[in-house]
Amino acid sequence: MRIQPTDLPVADSLPAVAAALNEHGAAVLVAAPGAGKTTFLKYLTVRLALGDGATLGMEGHLPVLVPLSAYANALEQHDVALQDFVTDYFRDRGIDVPAGEVIKEALNAGRALVMLDGLDEVQALKQRTLVVERVETFFDHHCKKGNKFLVTSRIVGYRDVRLSVDGLKECTL
Numbered sequence: 136m137r138i139q140p141t142d143l144p145v146a147d148s149l150p151a152v153a154a155a156l157n158e159h160g161a162a163v164l165v166a167a168p169g170a171g172k173t174t175f176l177k178y179l180t181v182r183l184a185l186g187d188g189a190t191l192g193m194e195g196h197l198p199v200l201v202p203l204s205a206y207a208n209a210l211e212q213h214d215v216a217l218q219d220f221v222t223d224y225f226r227d228r229g230i231d232v233p234a235g236e237v238i239k240e241a242l243n244a245g246r247a248l249v250m251l252d253g254l255d256e257v258q259a260l261k262q263r264t265l266v267v268e269r270v271e272t273f274f275d276h277h278c279k280k281g282n283k284f285l286v287t288s289r290i291v292g293y294r295d296v297r298l299s300v301d302g303l304k305e306c307t308l
Contacts, residue, residue, distance in 0.1 A: 148175060148308055149182070149191070152285070156248070157192040159304040161274055161284040163254075165293050166308035172287040175308060176200050176250045179285075183248065196248040196283060197241035203286075204256040207266050217273040218242075221249065245281025249273075255292020263296045274300045 152175075155162045166172050179191075180198040188194040199221060206220050222235035241247040251270060257263040274284055278300070286298065290307075 148306075149179065152179075152306055153191040153193065155304040155306055156283045156285060159302045160278050160282075161300055161302060162286075162304040162306050163293065163298055164285060164287045164306050164308055165290045166287075168289055170308050172289075172308060173252055176252050176285065176287060179248075179250070193248055193283065195246050197237065197246060198248050198250065199238055199241070200250045200252060202252045202256070203254050203266055203270075206251075206269075207257040207262050210262065210265065210269075217269045218276075221273075242277055242282055243280065247277070247282045249277070249282060249284050251284070251286045254286055254288035254296075257292075260295055263292070267296050267298055271298060271300055274298075274303075278302070 152162060152164060164172055164175065177200070180200050182188075182191065183193060183196060183198040188196055201221055201224050205224065206215075206217060209215050209220055222238050225234035225238075238247065242249075254263065254266065254270075257266050270286065278284065
């Protein structure tokens with residue numbers, strides 16, 4: 136049996152989250168463990184990659200999916216801005232495409248959908264606070280250009296350290 140994108144449970148939340156992103160430009164998607172946050176981001180990435188951006192109000196947006204736990208691990212090694220981490224993340228994974236340049240161009244043109252997954256997976260509260268500060272700085276700089284942002288977190292992990300970005304919409308999956 137071939138599963139159609141609309142057959143997936145996460146598809147039910149797509150219109151509401153897309154509407155929030157189009158209205159506010161940035162959203163935090165919180166949910167219980169195992170509710171499908173990461174699956175939702177992957178589904179959204181595939182939909183955009185397949186050219187469904189127009190139906191979601193995100194035509195021409197480049198999906199950029201990065202786990203925040205990987206960023207926190209990088210910060211433990213050395214101080215790195217989120218902008219630099221995002222553009223280097225794919226190269227460091229051995230992907231042999233100029234992803235960094237493509238991402239920079241999309242960010243500068245206001246045509247990126249940056250999805251930062253798993254804020255709650257940054258275990259130490261002090262480290263999570265630093266990651267939130269870096270995410271907020273990144274948002275402030277890139278939202279003005281028209282880019283869209285989506286951050287995911289478990290509900291419990293988000294209570295302790297919340298993002299405070301103008302226009303940020305909180306959604307529950």
